Structure formats: C-alpha cells, structure tokens
Amino acid sequence: xMASAFMSAGRRVFLLLLAIFLAAPLVVVTGVSFNxxxxxxxxxxxxxxxxxxxxxxxxxxxxxxxxxxTVATLAALVAVSIAFPIAYAIWKYxxxxxxxxxxxxxxxxxxxxxxxxxxxxxxWSWIGHAGKIEDTILSHAVVFVTxxxxxxxxxxRSVDYALVEAARTMGARDSDVLRxxxxxxxxxxxxxxxxxxxxxxxxxxxxxxMVAGFEVETLPIKVFNNLRMGFQxxxxxxxxxxxxxxxxxxxxxxxxxxxxxxxxxxQ
Amino acid sequence: MTATATPMQRLRLGALLAWPTLALVGLALVPxxxxxxxxxxxPDLAGMWGxxxxxxxxAAPAEPEVARALLHSLFLAVVVATISLGxxxxxxALITRMRRGRQVVWLxxxxxxxxxxxxxxxxSWQVMLSKRIGxxxxxxxxxxxxxxxxLAPSDGAVIACLVYLVLPFTVLTxxxxxxxxxxxxxxxxxxLGASPRRAFLTVVIPMTRGPVMIAFxxxxxxxxxxxxxxxxxxxxxxxxMAVLIGNAALAGHxxxxxxxxxxxxxxxxxxxxxxxxxxxxxKLRR
Numbered sequence: 001x002m003a004s005a006f007m008s009a010g011r012r013v014f015l016l017l018l019a020i021f022l023a024a025p026l027v028v029v030t031g032v033s034f035n036x037x038x039x040x041x042x043x044x045x046x047x048x049x050x051x052x053x054x055x056x057x058x059x060x061x062x063x064x065x066x067x068x069x070t071v072a073t074l075a076a077l078v079a080v081s082i083a084f085p086i087a088y089a090i091w092k093y094x095x096x097x098x099x100x101x102x103x104x105x106x107x108x109x110x111x112x113x114x115x116x117x118x119x120x121x122x123x124w125s126w127i128g129h130a131g132k133i134e135d136t137i138l139s140h141a142v143v144f145v146t147x148x149x150x151x152x153x154x155x156x157r158s159v160d161y162a163l164v165e166a167a168r169t170m171g172a173r174d175s176d177v178l179r180x181x182x183x184x185x186x187x188x189x190x191x192x193x194x195x196x197x198x199x200x201x202x203x204x205x206x207x208x209x210m211v212a213g214f215e216v217e218t219l220p221i222k223v224f225n226n227l228r229m230g231f232q233x234x235x236x237x238x239x240x241x242x243x244x245x246x247x248x249x250x251x252x253x254x255x256x257x258x259x260x261x262x263x264x265x266x267q
Numbered sequence: 268m269t270a271t272a273t274p275m276q277r278l279r280l281g282a283l284l285a286w287p288t289l290a291l292v293g294l295a296l297v298p299x300x301x302x303x304x305x306x307x308x309x310p311d312l313a314g315m316w317g318x319x320x321x322x323x324x325x326a327a328p329a330e331p332e333v334a335r336a337l338l339h340s341l342f343l344a345v346v347v348a349t350i351s352l353g354x355x356x357x358x359x360a361l362i363t364r365m366r367r368g369r370q371v372v373w374l375x376x377x378x379x380x381x382x383x384x385x386x387x388x389x390x391s392w393q394v395m396l397s398k399r400i401g402x403x404x405x406x407x408x409x410x411x412x413x414x415x416x417x418l419a420p421s422d423g424a425v426i427a428c429l430v431y432l433v434l435p436f437t438v439l440t441x442x443x444x445x446x447x448x449x450x451x452x453x454x455x456x457x458x459l460g461a462s463p464r465r466a467f468l469t470v471v472i473p474m475t476r477g478p479v480m481i482a483f484x485x486x487x488x489x490x491x492x493x494x495x496x497x498x499x500x501x502x503x504x505x506x507x508m509a510v511l512i513g514n515a516a517l518a519g520h521x522x523x524x525x526x527x528x529x530x531x532x533x534x535x536x537x538x539x540x541x542x543x544x545x546x547x548x549x550k551l552r553r
Contacts, residue, residue, distance in 0.1 A: 011361060014357065014358075014361070015358070015361060018354065018358055019376075021431070022376065022377070022380050022431070022434070023376075024395060025383075025388060025391030025392060025394075025395060025431065026379075026380070026383075026391070028391060028394055028395045029387070029390075029391045029394060032394055078290075081286065082286065082287045082290045082291065083287075085283045085284055085286065085287050086284065086287045088283065089280055089283050089284055093276070093280050095280055095284065097280070097284055097288070098284060101284065101287050101288060101291050104291045104292075104295055104296065105291060105295070108291075108295045110484065110485070110488050110536075110540075111488070111492075111533065111536070112488055112489075112491040112492030112509065112532055112533075112536060113489075113492035113493070113494070114491075114492045114493075114494050114508075114509040114512050114513060114529070114532070115302075115492065115512075115529040115532055115533055116492070117494075117513075118302065118512060118516055118522075118525050118526060118529045119298045119299060119301070119302045119529070120298060121516060121522070122298065122301055122302055122305050122315075122522060122526060123294075123297070123298035123301055125315050125522075126301055126315075138290075138294055139294070141290075141294075142290060142291065142294040142295050145290075145291070199378075199381060199382045200381075202382070202384075203382060203383060203384030203385070203387070204384070205384055205385060205386045205494070205495055206492070206494040206495065206509075206513070210513075210516065210517075219384075220384040220385075220386040220387065221386075223384070223386050223387060223390060224386045224495055227386070227390060227499060235387075235390060236394075238387070239383065239387040239390070239391065242382060242383060242384065242387065243379060243382065243383060245382065246378065246379045246381070246382020246383070247375065247379045247382070249382070250374075250375050250378040250379060250382070251375055254371050254374070254375055259371050259374050259375070260367070260370055260371065260374065260442075260446065263374065263439060263442050263443065264442060264443030264446070265363065265442060265443060265446035265447070266363075266446045266447055
C-alpha cells in the first residue's frame with residue numbers, strides 16, 4: 001500500500017514538473033507581452049495592452065500575420081487534396097500505387113527540414129519560379145501531407161465494413177456509400193488532418209525562409225529577422241496570437257470529434 | 268488493386284491518383300533527384316550553379332569546422348531523442364490512463380505547444396534564460412549554479428529548447444500504440460510471477476518497439492533539421508550542420524556546397540535510422 005502511494009505521488013510530481021516545463025515559455029512570453037515599457041521584464045511591470053495596439057496598427061506585423069494565415073490555410077487544403085485520394089485508394093482498392101505514394105509522403109516528412117529547404121530552394125530556382133507565395137504553399141503541402149494521410153487513413157480504417165456491405169446489398173452505388181456512410185465517419189479525421197497541416201505550416205520557418213523568405217515574409221520569418229536586431233515586445237504579441245490560434249484550433253477539433261480517438265487512441 | 272480489376276475500375280483508380288502522383292513525383296521525387304545533381308555541379312556565384320561535373324563540394328567534411336558540425340549534429344540528435352523518449356514514453360503512458368476529460372486537456376495543451384514555431388520557442392527560451400528574467404536566480408537559490416547570469420547561449424539551452432519542440436511529436440507518435448496496448452497481457456505476465464520490470468521488458472517493449480523506434484527517429488530528424496534554435500541559443504563554435512548548410516546557401520550563395528552538405532546530413536539521418544532499427548531488434552531478442 002505504501003509503495004503504491006509512493007508511486008502515485010511520484011507520478012503526480014513527474015506530471016507537475018512536465019506541465020511546468022511545457023507551460024513556462026508560454027507563460028513567460030505572455031507575461032512579457034503585457035509590459036508597459038520596451039524592456040524585457042518578467043513578471044510584467046505596469047501591465048498594459050500597449051504592444052497589442054502597436055501590433056494591430058503596424059502594417060508590417062499585420063501583413064506578416066495575415067500572410068501566415070493565408071499560406072497555412074491553402075497549404076492545408078492542398079495537402080488534404082493530395083492525401084484524401086491516396087487514403088481512399090488504399091482503403092477501397094488496396095492500391096499498390098497508393099501505398100507507394102504513401103511511402104513517398106512519409107519519407108519526405110522524415111527528412112531534416114534544413115535539407116528540405118535546400119531541396120525546395122534548388123527546385124523552385126531550377127524552374128525559374130523562386131520567391132512566389134505558391135512556392136511556400138506547395139512546399140508546405142508536400143512536406144506535411146503525411147499528417148492528413150495518417151489521420152484520414154485512421155478514419156477509413158475505423159469504418160465498419162459491414163455497414164458498407166449492407167449499403168451495397170441495398171443497391172447503393174460508390175458515390176452513395178461515400179456520401180452517406182463514409183463522409184460522417186471520416187469527416188472529423190479530415191478536419192484534424194487539415195488542422196495539423198494548418199498549424200505546422202503556420203509555424204514552419206526554415207523552408208518558408210529559403211524558398212521565398214524575402215518576398216513572402218511570414219510571421220516566424222519576421223520574428224527571426226527582428227530577433228537579430230534586438231528585442232521588441234511586439235514579437236511576444238505575435239507569439240501570443242499564434243498560441244491562441246493553436247489552442248482555439250485544437251479545442252475546436254476536440255469539440256467536433258473525439259480527440260483521443262482522432263489521434264489514434266483506443267476506439 | 269486485385270488481379271480481377273475491371274478496366275473501368277482501373278481507370279477510376281488512375282483518375283483518383285492522378286493529382287497525388289503528379290504532386291508527389293513533381294514536388295518530392297524530382298526535387299530530391301535535383302539535389303543530387305546540383306551537389307556535383309560547380310558553384311556559380313552569379314547565378315545558381317554551373318554546368319559540368321565536379322566532386323569538389325563533397326570535400327567539405329575534410330574541413331575541421333564541417334566535420335565538427337556533423338559530429339555535433341549527431342550528438343545533439345542522439346541526446347535530444349533519448350531525453351524526449353525518456354520523458355515522452357512515461358508521459359504518454361500516464362496520459363492514456365487518465366480519465367477522458369483530463370486526457371483531452373493534456374492533449375490540447377501538448378498540441379498548443381506544437382503550435383508555436385521553433386523561432387518563437389527559441390525566442391521564449393532566450394527570454395526565460397536571460398539574466399533579467401529570474402530563472403537563473405531560481406537556479407542559484409537551488410544551488411545549481413554559483414551566480415545569476417544569462418544561461419544562453421549554451422549547449423544546454425539548445426538541448427532544452429529542442430526537447431521542448433520534439434516532445435509533442437513524441438507523445439503523438441506513441442499515443443496510438445500505448446492507448447491500445449492490451450493491459451490484460453501485462454496483468455497476465457504479472458500473475459505468472461514476472462516483476463514489473465520484467466513485464467515491461469518482455470511485454471511492453473516488444474509490443475511498442477516499432478512506434479518507439481519511429482518516435483526516436485522523428486525526434487532525431489527534427490533535431491538534425493533545426494536551424495533557428497542553435498542560432499538563437501547556441502554558441503557559434505558549436506553550431507550544428509543545419510546552421511552551416513543555411514549559411515552556405517544564404518551567405519555563401521554556394522548551392523552545390525549546401526546540397527553536398529545536405530547529402531551528408533541525410534547520411535547521418537540514415538545512420539540513425541539503421542541504428543534505431545538495430546536497437547529495436549536487439550531489444551526484441553532479449
């Protein structure tokens with residue numbers, strides 16, 4: 001009994017320490033963003049929202065912020081448009097081509113991002129198209145396509161095949177099955193795939209920087225460029241906004257679907 | 268697709284996979300082949316790369332600076348992946364045993380940290396480790412260091428930041444397998460007299476070794492690719508390969524050199540993948 005009480009206390013301490021480790025940078029950056037002066041101090045002195053006003057009235061920061069959101073949204077849509085047909089082909093036809101494409105997608109995710117950034121820099125310069133927003137979007141879509149592929153694959157595998165058989169026996173065509181049976185089951189997995197690409201693209205720095213960093217200055221690129229010139233509290237405001245976007249996006253996913261199940265947990 | 272597929276089905280499958288094939292071949296395979304080609308081209312500082320073939324760029328690791336960067340990348344990858352797995356495995360195991368509500372809160376929390384760019388996380392760590400924000404003061408009070416000072420730049424700061432970056436990926440990779448782990452098997456092993464440690468080694472490890480290996484590899488790859496954290500938090504004399512590659516491309520305008528160095532970094536990645544696979548097999552036999 002003593003031993004198990006000791007174990008459970010140990011677990012609680014472990015979780016508490018990890019929670020502090022994970023929360024610390026978020027708390028410190030949020031705190032610093034509320035400083036009234038330009039100085040970097042924590043806890044904040046004379047808490048105020050002055051830097052939020054500066055951020056929202058600064059054309060440069062706002063354009064970086066909206067550019068990031070645009071790139072991330074389009075990259076997510078493109079990634080899902082690549083991933084969904086592959087996942088469907090593997091599930092419905094056990095397509096060997098589909099599995100091959102899946103491995104290509106997996107391998108490109110398992111390359112170090114600095115290497116990918118050089119790969120895409122060389123590629124877009126080769127076709128004479130460097131420095132465009134499409135480069136950033138398509139590069140992100142291809143690098144992150146494995147995430148929706150994984151979630152949508154999970155979704156298809158969670159479909160009870162007896163349901164599909166029953167629909168077929170009653171005369172449903174493929175398109176009917178897709179619409180009435182597959183859509184409601186797989187949709188949450190598609191959404192979670194979208195959110196994953198959106199969030200990772202929003203925050204991806206080195207590929208975006210190499211491919212089109214001078215023309216397409218996303219928020220992480222702007223923060224990094226400013227970091228070299230010294231501290232500015234507006235960078236913390238940017239970080240806080242991104243955190244909020246992340247928390248809201250994943251909380252929405254948790255509200256729409258069963259988050260543990262969407263992440264591949266127990267059915 | 269089975270051998271009995273009708274031409275109609277085959278056509279439909281072709282139409283279905285046309286766009287994904289185009290996208291993945293055109294934007295993943297072709298660029299990779301191009302990287303190999305550029306790595307053996309002569310540099311051309313005015314444009315991008317010259318015509319002809321040369322292996323000059325492959326001599327880069329002969330330079331002490333590059334050799335040290337390669338070793339340092341390998342060192343960072345192994346250290347960060349080991350720490351992330353050491354923290355991530357028990358964390359995931361504990362999360363899977365929580366009640367649903369707490370489980371969701373922990374998952375959203377981890378996913379929220381995932382939604383901060385490595386630049387922003389490196390920046391947060393820089394703020395936290397700076398002399399002004401009292402983390403070093405806490406360490407002095409705990410007796411860990413002598414006097415309050417900035418804790419960055421240092422290798423420790425880079426490692427802490429990278430572990431932070433990698434941990435959510437580790438948990439997400441291990442979550443499915445640990446969540447579905449059949450606990451009755453562990454109980455069976457315990458009933459048959461296995462110690463908790465033995466049950467862990469003979470039941471849990473073999474059942475989870477695939478995902479554990481992938482989690483290790485993913486942590487290593489994320490570390491090898493990280494560019495901003497070592498620049499923000501590390502010392503120039505211990506910059507890893509990623510920073511050198513970035514500098515070769517951006518400051519040096521030498522794409523063949525950056526490509527050849529990328530291929531060496533890919534070599535390190537493959538080495539780590541083989542090492543992880545070998546370790547996973549070794550554990551299975553025991």
